[in-house]
Amino acid sequence: MGKTRVAERGIYQRGPYSFQVKLMVDGHLITGTFDSLEEARAYRNSKRAALALDPDAQRVLDARVKRHEVKAATLSLVLDRYQKEVSAKKKSAESEAHKIARLKRSKLAAKSIYRITADDVVAFLKELKRDQPGPLQGQPLSATTKRKLAALISHVFTIARKRWRMDVSNPIADIELPSAGRPRKRRLEDGEEQRLLHELAKARQAAIVVPMVRLAIETAMRQGELLALDWKDLRISGKHGTATLHDTKNGEPRIVPLNATACEILGAMPRPLKGGPVFPIRTPALRAIWELASERAGIQGLRFHDLRHEGTSRLFELGLDRIEAAAITGHKTLQMLADYTHLRAERLARKMNEAANSLELAGRPL
Structure with a gap:
């Protein structure tokens, strides 16, 4: 008997009078051996037609395909697709990439998206700790971070069900999320x-x-906003200037006034001839430097975002009203601005004393 050769698609000839049909139809293997090519061809074509028309056979094949999909569709692979098709189009793509990477490092990522339950998610959130090298490694993540990760998981399931037509249920709908907590006052x-x-x-x-x-x-x-700031967006003239922010959280551009100190800070920095980012550093590197410096300085519980609280509060302590402060900070509502404003009681007491002294000097009764 000679060597096997391909006679036609799905038909292999093993000799002058031996033709074997071997083909896969929707994951189902079909075989048969015949004396002539015509017989083998007729068998192949009939089987294809029969499987296409037979509802029972089709249900068997569908079940096999379903089992394969369930096993293959791990959360990790679905997250890859989500990051490519959904997350990449968001303004928060970079920060969301860190959350996706955090999810992919978990045990949950190896499970099929069809088999992830509410209990699985609760266990995942409960065990969450900082796993990146640094001073805070091993410490529990905050409730806010857990809520953000839960929201990401929820959206992944929503996209999988609505856009990709995957027959999955959202486990986040059946769990009690960690408390949002009170606004930070640090x-x-x-x-x-x-x-x-x-x-x-x-x-x-x-x-x-x-x-x-x-x-x-x-x-x-x-x-x-600082990381996105470009040298071409700065206009400095002596002790005052402006910074035009094109990429803000609320989606609207904003012009930030720069006082003498801000102009001095920027003026002391080396400015590349070709321009570019004012602060060319990646978020992970900035976070690592911040955490190490905070530990060495003996400072606990301070985040970079708390500097926004500090700056906003100082604007009020300088005497700016809410409308003026909101124009600088970009807060959309006065309530949001209030959440970021934490005036020092000592400063308020001094201001009250100054007002009282002014009234007394003016001869007005207190």
Whole structure:
């Protein structure tokens, strides 16, 4: 008997009078051996037609395909598709990429999306801890971070069901999310600003992070806005200037006034001839430098975003009203602005005393 050769698609000839049919139809293997090519061809074509018309055979094949899909559609693979087709089009693509990476490092990522239950998600959220190297490694993640990860999982399931027509149910709908908690009121305490800047100055990228932190305090700009700031967006004339923000959280451009201190900070930075980002640093590198400097400075519970609280509160302490402050910070509502404003009781007491003294000097009764 000679060597096997392909006679036609799905038909293999093993000799002058041996033709074997071997083909897969929707994952189902079909075989048969015949004396002539014509017989083999007729058998192949008939089987294809029969499987296409026989509802029972089709149900068997559908069940096999379903089992294969269930096994193959792990959360990790679905997250890859989500990141490519959904997340990449968002303004928050970079920050969401960190959340997706965090999910993919978990045990949950290896499970089929069809078999993830509410109990699985609850266990995942309960066990969440910082797993990146650094001073805070091993510490539990905040309730806010857990809520954000749960929201991401929920949206992944929603997209899978509505857009990709996967027959899955959303496990987030059946769990009680961690409490959102109260708005943060963390501000820089006595000496913290100096100690923090002192430790940041020891970092390899100190020429970037030190002025970035100082500018965050002076302008109340968000971390993402600072990272997106380009030299061409700055207009500085002496002791005043402006920074035009094109990519803001609320989607609307904003012009931030720069005071003398902010202009001094930016003026002391080396400006490349070709321009480019004012603060060329990636978020993970910035986070690592921040955490190490905070630990060395003996500062606990301070996040970069708290600098926005600090800057916003200082605007009010300078005497700006809510409308003026909102124009600088970009808050859409006065309530949102109030959440970011935490005036020091000591400053308010001094202001009350000054007002009382002014009234007394004017001869008005208190």
